Amino acid sequence: MQALLYKEYIKTRAAYALLAALLWGICIYLSLNVHRIAGIKGAAHLWEVAISRDAIFVQWLKFVPLIAGILAGVAQFVPEMVQKRLKLTLHLPCSCTASAGTMLTYGAAALSAIYAVDFLILNIALGKVFAEEIVSRILMTALPWHLAGVTAYLLTAWVILEPAWKVRVFNMGISALLIRLFFLSDTPEAYNRFIPILAITAAVTASFPFISVDRFKAGRE
Template sequence: MLRALFYKEWIKLRWPFLILGILGLASLVQAGLTLRYLVAMKEVGELWEGLIIKQQMPYASHLVFPQFCGLVLGIFQWFPETHKRRLRLMLHLPLREGLVVLVVVATGLFLTLSLALAHGFGLALLYGLRFPGEIVTALAWAWAPSMLAGLALYCGTAMVLMETAWWRRIAGALLVVGFYRMLTAGGPPAAYAEALGSYGLLTLCLVIMLFLPVMRAKRGGSL
């Protein structure tokens, strides 16, 4: 039954996943062309000054990809399940409600994280071929909060779609937007290094909050 549930979610998300994968590949191609242009047009000293001293990040525009993945997969996965309160049908499967939601959420998070990791690895490989490890490390520190922001957007999208009370939708959306703004506030690449563990725990709390609508439904309350 668990395998069938996972397969159902995969069937639902396979086309968005494939399209996002193509977009991620296009992003990497653009990043490679941009990097090639910078290396060809700028002198070595100017390029290194921008990357190391001024902390300029030519890859910054590509870091929104994990966030876009979380938003899109959250919509495509949860809108069909919550449209006209169809979530109740899923909760009538011969499995515990918490286990059903865990499998569905884990599938969405896994696919979001897979796309983010593949894209981040591609960026690291592009910059690692031309620059030393310090630049790649800075890229990784800049990518990590963007990845957490993508997971947060997935949770926020699912939360808003699962709730039916408008005040809970608004409260959940404000919570996620506030957390998202914290993760994308900008700054030097390593600005989130010390607090990254705390941000990771807060992201986990958002995942746990997705079980609240199911608990209310199990007690007989409204979704």
């Protein structure tokens, strides 16, 4: 398993470094923009906007974790299919489930670590301008976006690892519907009560790639 983890690291380190730079760069930019406005108009103005207009100041981040999740899945699993590596991986001296699980765990963990730093940056930077309640509202609003990113990564793996194109198209349709659940409302904190449901949805989709792996091993076309 250590060898497989190292292989995944070598294969994806550049992609994850770029995704981290993109996400963290956007978070830093948005935070600096808030500080710039606070310096010009005062923190009181931002507080008023946040409270009276339900502004969260990080709208630009909305679809970035989703895109990052898709790109992470593409970077990790397209080479497996295009270069015929998956067949070799599945013949390692361990079960197919263990091999696929190791790959998916690595990717989901790496992506989650990047997302965690997003929240750390925003929490520290915005905490210097806003009260804890406002910062919490911003972070809770952004949480479904990041859960969507992890879900998108798992669904991308499901689609790419599927050996039959007709089934891939079907999987894409199901994936689009599932991802849509994370973006049904633009209202801040609209998903607070549904965070557990979204987390369960993400957890359930973790099982989907194993279906594709089983079909691949069985030679389905």
